[in-house]
Structures are given as C-alpha cells and as structure tokens.
Amino acid sequence: MSAWSRFAQGALDFLLPGACVLCRRAHASHSTPDGIVCGTCMARLVPLALPLCMRCGHPRLSLTVPLPAARPTRGPVALASEQELMPCRWCARLSPEIRAVRSVCRMDDGSGGELVHALKYQGWHAVAVPMARRMARLDWPTDVLEERAAVVPMPLSEQRLRERGYNQAGELARALAPLWRVPLRSNVLVRARHTQSQVRLTPSQRASNVSGAFTVPDSRRAMLRGQHVVLVDDVITTAATLNAAAQALLEGGARIISCVTFGRAPDTGDRTVPDDDSLRN
Ligand SMILES: [Zn+2]
Ligand SMILES: [Zn+2]
Numbered sequence: 189m190s191a192w193s194r195f196a197q198g199a200l201d202f203l204l205p206g207a208c209v210l211c212r213r214a215h216a217s218h219s220t221p222d223g224i225v226c227g228t229c230m231a232r233l234v235p236l237a238l239p240l241c242m243r244c245g246h247p248r249l250s251l252t253v254p255l256p257a258a259r260p261t262r263g264p265v266a267l268a269s270e271q272e273l274m275p276c277r278w279c280a281r282l283s284p285e286i287r288a289v290r291s292v293c294r295m296d297d298g299s300g301g302e303l304v305h306a307l308k309y310q311g312w313h314a315v316a317v318p319m320a321r322r323m324a325r326l327d328w329p330t331d332v333l334e335e336r337a338a339v340v341p342m343p344l345s346e347q348r349l350r351e352r353g354y355n356q357a358g359e360l361a362r363a364l365a366p367l368w369r370v371p372l373r374s375n376v377l378v379r380a381r382h383t384q385s386q387v388r389l390t391p392s393q394r395a396s397n398v399s400g401a402f403t404v405p406d407s408r409r410a411m412l413r414g415q416h417v418v419l420v421d422d423v424i425t426t427a428a429t430l431n432a433a434a435q436a437l438l439e440g441g442a443r444i445i446s447c448v449t450f451g452r453a454p455d456t457g458d459r460t461v462p463d464d465d466s467l468r469n
Pocket of ligand 1: 208209210211212213225226227228229230
C-alpha cells in the first residue's frame with residue numbers, strides 16, 4: 189500500500205463507521221465500496237415481485253387471474269387479449285403526465301426499510317451512496333433513458349430541513365445524478381408550505397394534505413422548460429406527494445415527469461412472489 193493510499197484509508201476510517209450501520213458487524217477493511225453498509229445487508233434487499241407494470245413499476249396482478257364472473261366472455265381470443273390488457277390498478281393513481289416510476293425494493297421485507305431508516309432518522313446520510321447505486325441500475329423505457337434531462341429531489345419543508353439537517357431525497361439525487369450523467373437541479377422545486385406528516389393519513393387525506401404544497405420559483409422556470417424531469421425520493425407510498433410535486437413541475441414548465449425511489453410501500457393485495465407464468469414466457 190502506498191503512503192497516499194494509507195493516508196486515504198486512514199482518512200476514510202476516520203470519517204466512516206468501523207461497522208456496518210445496519211447489522212453493526214465490524215467491516216473487514218475494503219469489504220464494501222462505501223465502507224458504510226456491508227455486502228450481506230445490501231444482499232438482503234428484496235426486489236418487487238415480477239412482472240412489474242411498465243409504467244408505474246408496481247407488481248402487476250397475475251396475468252392469468254380469471255376475469256370477474258360478471259364480465260361477458262366473447263370467446264377465447266377476446267378473453268386472451270382482455271387478460272393481457274387488464275388495467276394496472278396502481279397506474280390509476282398517477283397523474284396522466286407521469287411517464288414512469290421505478291423503485292429498487294420493498295419496504296416491508298429485507299433491509300430496504302432499515303436503510304431508509306438509517307438515511308432518514310439516524311443521520312447516516314452517506315448510506316445514500318450505496319442506495320443510489322442500486323437506483324442507477326433500474327430498467328426504464330427507452331424514451332425515458334433518451335429524454336431525461338434533469339434530476340430533481342423531492343424537497344423538504346424548511347422546518348423539517350432544520351430538524352434533520354439534510355434532505356434525504358437530496359442526498360439520493362446528488363449521488364444518482366453523476367451515475368446517470370444527468371444534471372442535478374436541487375433548487376427548482378420548493379415546498380410552498382409545511383405539510384403534516386403523511387404517515388397516519390388515509391389516501392384521500394394525503395392528497396389534500398400535499399395539494400399545492402410545491403412550487404417552482406419564477407426565476408427557475410427556464411431551467412425546466414420543455415424537459416423530461418426525473419423526481420427522486422426515498423420512498424413512494426400512495427403517489428399523493430408525487431402527483432402534487434409533478435403538478436408543480438408541469439406548471440413550472442416541465443413537459444413530462446418520471447420518478448425514481450429507493451423503496452416502495454406495500455399496497456393491499458400486492459403479489460409478493462413472482463408470477464410463475466410470467467417467468468415462463
Ligand atoms: Zn451489515
Ligand atoms: Zn401500473
């Protein structure tokens with residue numbers, strides 16, 4: 189080891205924890221690229237069950253579930269195409285201008301929830317780096333890959349920013365933008381007002397809680413004009429926050445919005461295991 193790399197390793201050991209922030213097991217030196225979460229804990233992330241909806245990224249219901257008995261059947265051909273076109277119930281929640289949403293993992297199983305908790309409530313903002321690396325590997329429709337022109341973090345209210353000291357979505361966006369080679373625009377979307385925590389609210393309460401909560405300051409509209417913008421957040425739950433933020437970006441001049449999050453909250457009736465039929469096809 190050169191004198192320089194010894195110095196660099198010493199500086200890293202000083203700045204980073206000597207143990208994994210999730211399982212607390214001591215790191216073997218150089219065991220992880222970031223020196224913050226061990227490989228075993230990253231391997232405990234549980235992906236969403238395939239197949240995923242091409243638009244909203246949520247697990248599709250099985251393509252082979254029988255149609256409701258009340259529906260008229262019109263022969264085997266009509267039945268097959270109807271099954272393929274069964275609408276995605278999660279997509280129905282998204283504003284029409286939202287092109288695609290993708291998330292790395294489930295929040296109700298594996299280490300996804302622990303990582304978000306470490307990032308958000310335990311002050312480990314450096315865990316954003318391995319989280320963003322996973323986000324950078326997600327698959328997108330070709331048009332999103334070709335068009336995405338700005339990475340925008342979901343903003344925190346001034347009050348919450350003061351309490352936490354940093355915006356967890358901002359940390360994820362800052363780590364993700366260079367991996368995608370897309371410019372980071374941290375200051376285009378701002379909170380117009382403080383909102384209540386969404387945690388204990390029903391879906392309709394969530395929508396009204398965040399309605400009009402975001403805005404794009406006039407001086408920053410030129411940065412968004414005509415662009416396909418990708419919003420970044422730690423977790424997506426009901427899409428209420430995403431819809432409200434997307435609305436503000438569109439009013440601020442953006443043309444189309446996609447969204448990437450690290451975790452995705454479970455929804456009633458979600459499949460949690462892959463659909464065998466979709467894997468065979
Ligand atoms: Zn660990
Ligand atoms: Zn969908």
